[in-house]
Amino acid sequence: MVQEHIPFQLQDHLAARLHALLSPYATITIDDKSSHYFSRCEAFFAVEAYLGASPCAANARRLRADLAEGADRMALAVDDHEAVADDFRGATMWWRKTKALPSANVITWSPRNAERRSYRLTFHRRHRALVENAYLPHVLAEGRAVTVRNRQRRLFTNNPSADWSAYDDARVWSHVKLEHPSTFATLAMDPVRKQEIIDDLDMFRDGKEYYASVGKAWKRGYLLFGPPGTGKSTMIAAMANFLDYGVYDLELTAVKSNTELRRLFIETTGKSIIVIEDIDCSIDLTGKRKKKKKDKKKKKMTPPWARDDDEELMWRRDVTKS
Incomplete structure (x- = not known):
């Protein structure tokens, strides 16, 4: 009866909202593109390095191998649309890597921007404090350590x-x-x-x-x-x-x-x-230094009797010290 009077799109939307309200799980998404123009998205690559080197990668059916320039061994990473489960202090964490293509009406200027990848972390809501305070810092630290070990200097x-x-x-x-x-x-x-x-x-x-x-x-x-x-x-x-x-x-x-x-x-x-290199002579680091040089040059050109009281006092101190 309900299906006959409610459009399918609205049914899917209501079902998704109902599932979100009743589901005991929470999800955190980590994108490969940062929202800040000048910042690197280190979290995504740290997660990728962590999952590729952790024991949970042994249960993955699809892995992606990459050989960095000059590296001695290949670095493994979870392939697109693959899911793995990681155990941390008795709690199970589910990771899934997703890939989304842009819409047909979106113009991209670089192949790197043509698709967006992300990792989705799913966990039980009762483990939220554990995830935020311990698990995610652990993943970031271990992922960075793996990256340092694998990278070629x-x-x-x-x-x-x-x-x-x-x-x-x-x-x-x-x-x-x-x-x-x-x-x-x-x-x-x-x-x-x-x-x-x-x-x-x-x-x-x-x-x-x-x-x-x-x-x-x-x-x-x-x-x-x-x-x-x-x-x-x-x-x-x-x-x-x-x-x-x-x-x-x-x-x-x-x-x-x-x-x-x-x-x-x-x-x-x-x-x-x-x-x-040559930091002292390549560029003018501050306008203050430039102004100081001009003031010093002006000071040399001005005789002591033509200076104001403060400047004359400083000149006398310099003479005394010398």
């Missing part, structure tokens, strides 16, 4: 902004395989100083929780200076081999604006070394 260089594409982040940086034999064992420098650097790198590598506890970003800066041929590049290669990090060689002369510089930094990956 690379040397990246930034491309000119004229070659960039608003629809393809891969054009921002170009890369080659990082094959530099330098290590701290072969580095010719003072042994005491060398050990200090090694100890400092060890503390930094194991200090993520400490940096978070004091409210600081997990990063470390080193200033290397000296004429060409004194071993600056060799030191950087030794640090990269010691930490097992990739290297981004940032050429500031190819950067035209703060927006371009921001995008370059955002498109770098975690656990990497960013090398900025």
